[in-house]
Amino acid sequence: xxxxxxxxxxxxxxxxxxxxxxxxxxxxxxxxxxxxxxxxxxxxxxxxxxxxxxxxxxxxxxxxxxxxxxxxxxxxxxxxxxxxxxxxxxxxxxxxxxxxxxxxxxxxxxxxxxxxxxxxxxxxxxxxxxxxxxxxxxxxxxxxxxxxxxxxxxxxxxxxxxxxxxxxxxxxxxxxxxxxxxxxxxxxxxxxxxxxxxxxxxxxxxxxxxxxxxxxxxxxxxxxxxxxxxxxxxxxxxxxxxxxxxxxxxxxxxxxxxxxxxxxxxxxxxxxxxxxxxxxxxxxxxxxxxxxxxxxxxxxxxxxxxxxxxxxxxxxxxxxxx
Numbered sequence: 001x002x003x004x005x006x007x008x009x010x011x012x013x014x015x016x017x018x019x020x021x022x023x024x025x026x027x028x029x030x031x032x033x034x035x036x037x038x039x040x041x042x043x044x045x046x047x048x049x050x051x052x053x054x055x056x057x058x059x060x061x062x063x064x065x066x067x068x069x070x071x072x073x074x075x076x077x078x079x080x081x082x083x084x085x086x087x088x089x090x091x092x093x094x095x096x097x098x099x100x101x102x103x104x105x106x107x108x109x110x111x112x113x114x115x116x117x118x119x120x121x122x123x124x125x126x127x128x129x130x131x132x133x134x135x136x137x138x139x140x141x142x143x144x145x146x147x148x149x150x151x152x153x154x155x156x157x158x159x160x161x162x163x164x165x166x167x168x169x170x171x172x173x174x175x176x177x178x179x180x181x182x183x184x185x186x187x188x189x190x191x192x193x194x195x196x197x198x199x200x201x202x203x204x205x206x207x208x209x210x211x212x213x214x215x216x217x218x219x220x221x222x223x224x225x226x227x228x229x230x231x232x233x234x235x236x237x238x239x240x241x242x243x244x245x246x247x248x249x250x251x252x253x254x255x256x257x258x259x260x261x262x263x264x265x266x267x268x269x270x271x272x273x274x275x276x277x278x279x280x281x282x283x284x285x286x287x288x289x290x291x292x293x294x295x296x297x298x299x300x301x302x303x304x305x306x307x308x309x310x311x312x313x314x315x316x317x318x319x320x321x322x
Contacts (some may be wrong), residue, residue: 162284266290
C-alpha cells in the first residue's frame with residue numbers, strides 16, 4: 001500500500017471528544033475508513049461539570065445500544081441524583097425531585113470510553129497531532145509535523161476554540177470569528193472530605209454574576225464547583241464573582257486547587273454548520289444550551305446527524321450539508 005493510500009480516508013475527524021468519537025464509531029461500524037486526530041493523548045483531563053441529562057442518556061442508549069446501568073457498572077457513570085436545587089444570590093431557592101435522575105461522569109473516563117469504542121469499531125486514532133492547515137479544495141489537512149491526510153469528508157469536532165472553524169472563517173466560507181459570543185468558565189474540584197454544607201445533589205445559583213451562573217455538582221470523590229459568564233457581559237467579573245461565591249459558602253482557598261478555565265460556546269451557533277464536505281460538530285459549531293451551556297447532548301446528537309449525512313451522501317461528499 002502506498003503512502004498516499006495510507007493517508008487517505010473516507011472521513012477524517014479532528015477532535016476525539018464525545019462528538020468526534022461518536023461520529024467515528026458510527027461510521028467505522030458501517031464500514032467507512034475513519035481517522036481520528038487529536039492534539040492530546042487519551043485519557044486526558046477535561047474540565048466539565050459532567051452532568052448527563054435524561055435526553056443525553058436516552059440518546060446514548062440509542063446510539064451505542066447501552067444503558068445507564070451498564071455505564072454505571074463500567075464506571076463511566078459514577079454518581080446519580082434525583083434531587084436538585086436552584087438558588088438566587090438573595091437566598092431564595094426552589095427544590096425539586098425528578099422521576100429520572102441526573103447522572104454524573106468524570107470527563108477523563110467518559111471521553112476515553114467513547115474513543116475506545118470508536119477504535120474497537122475500526123477507527124484509526126492519531127494522538128499528539130495538531131492541525132495547522134486545511135485545504136478545502138484538496139480535502140486535505142496538514143499537521144504540525146508536516147504530515148498530510150486526505151478525507152472525502154472532514155469533521156471539525158475540536159471544541160469551542162475550534163481550529164477547523166477558524167480555518168473556514170479565515171477563508172470566508174462561513175460566518176466570521178465568534179469570540180465575542182463565547183463564555184468563560186472557572187472550575188474547581190473539591191474533595192468530598194474537605195467541604196461542608198453542600199448537599200448530595202446538584203445546585204445551580206443565579207445572581208452571583210451577570211449573564212451567567214454558578215454550579216455545584218456532587219460526585220463520588222469530589223464536588224465540581226464552577227462559574228460561567230458571557231465574555232462581553234461578565235468576563236471581567238468572573239474571578240471576583242467566583243471568589244465571592246466561594247467565600248460566601250465558607251470554601252477556603254486552602255481547600256481547593258487553583259481554578260482552571262475553559263470556554264463555552266454561548267450564542268455562537270452556526271445555522272449552516274460547515275462548508276461542502278467539511279462539517280462542524282458540537283462545541284465547534286456553537287451547539288450548547290443557551291441558558292446553562294450544556295454541551296454533551298449536542299456533541300453526541302450533532303455527531304449522529306453528521307454520520308447520517310455522510311451515509312446518505314457517500315460518493316457526493318459536497319452535498320453533505322444539504
